[in-house]
Amino acid sequence: MPESVPVRCPACRREHRFTAPSYPCVCGAPVTPPLDPGGVPTAVTHQVWDEEWVGVRCASCDRLDQWPHPELGCPCGTVLRIPVSRTDGRSAPPERLPQLTPAAAPAGETPPRRAFQPVTIRTARDAVTAAALYLRWLGYEDIRRADQRPPSGIGLAARGLLAQVDPTVRPAALRDVECLWLTAMTESSACVYFSLAGYATEARTCADSLGMPLFVLDLTGTPQPVNTLADDLDAAGA
Template identity: 70%
Template sequence: MSESVPVRCPACRSEHHYEAPVYPCACGAPLAPRLDPDGTATPVTHRAWDDEWITVSCSACGRESEWPRPELGCPCGTVLRIPPSGPSTADEPRRSPAPRRAFQPVTIRTARDAVTAAAVYLRWLGYRDIRRADQRPTSGIGLAAHGLLAQVDPTVNPASRRDVECLWLTAMTESAHCVYFSLAGYTPDARTRADSLHVPLFVLDLTGTPQPVNSQADELDASGAG
């Protein structure tokens, strides 16, 4: 459970109570930013991408991640930013990995093969009930499983920073983890952003074996779905 703090709108003086949303850390623990009960909410007068995020630390695994800045919409029309305070909270310990058999890849010759290879790999990691995602991603094909969103990009263009951010934001709205598979790799900006958001990145080689690109992908490959 996240904490609730009192909030007064400086525009209309209305009193509210705000509770920060809880999202899953990459380790599986529920995570919410700690709020300052004595802080003053400030109206949002303009927006910039870098101002939309705060860094929080998971007390279960120590991982630092970027999360949407806490905001509250007042009925008067004012959008208020709620000041955070201190580290985030996590209520569950990190999950232990499950043993797995050797991975059996699927050779990639077509875009459909790339999606099949990613799905086979996700099953090998321990995810079940893999299906086509409800929301179509910015590029490629979306896959979903319980607690997971995956994007498979079989195009000849490297995945962009925007592709990674859109996948992460969609996963956040569904309180799910996310993972990206690409045939053509990733732009430098995409890799940097994925590292800051802790999104596992994989490149699919033509043998159908996903190759980890960043440390988050290495960790997922080693530990599985948990």
């Protein structure tokens, strides 16, 4: 079972009991960040990408990947970052998300992909994590934060791919799709869009003409294909 620790909010002094979240390793085993029972939680005043991820080693396959740093939202409005024990003394590179290393298939055979294991979306960061996990499941490697920040949402990049994740409640507009496509063109990359609130009609029409797969993230964290291009990508993978 995931471990839990007592947490006191430094702002309002309210007591909480925090249970560490679990994430799916590529081997299928759950990975849980090891909480530091003696650590002191800190209030998050502003989000810094390097501090939002922590390296955790899978107990089943010994793979070291990067996962969201555990956080707790106090009813007083304070966001608390929960201390994590680094039992192996190492962490993944600071700006890398979990990578996928596909298993080698025998000559002439293509093994079926393991079923996608989503992460429930409660926050904007959960949406980014869900999209990154999905891209990793598709077979994209070296997933990281995009070099260029998009006009809206959060950009992710992989080898040969640029992705945009829009965790807002506003449907993605035509301009959002066009900006992603133009940025991807300058980097000679394909592109894909993930939206939590869907797409305007003009955005969907434009994406079809530009060859851009569109996905909607449901609250379970499972990307749902919106157009045929997304259906094809979901079926075939990278």
